[in-house]
Amino acid sequence: MAPDAPHAQSPDAALDGTVEVALKALRALGQHGHPDAASRLAARAWWVLRDSHPREAERVNGLMHFLARLPAEAGAPPTQAPKERA
Structure with a gap:
């Protein structure tokens, strides 16, 4: 029924x-x-997949990189760079 389903x-x-x-x-x-x-x-999906299914975890990692480049949610506090330790 699904057109994208593998045969x-x-x-x-x-x-x-x-x-x-x-x-x-x-x-x-x-x-x-x-x-x-x-x-x-x-991130939760990556954590679950990382050890037993590394190929799928890598796909999730790629999505996380995509999501990180999107604009922040409206009303979200601004992100700050981590403070350097002396």
């Missing part, structure tokens, strides 16, 4: 499909004014 099912097809949907949803959330919320969710 041949690999062992990781469910994981690949789920990550793809999550990435699209988080990208849309970020582009529609909520990049901070999308980044927090993406």
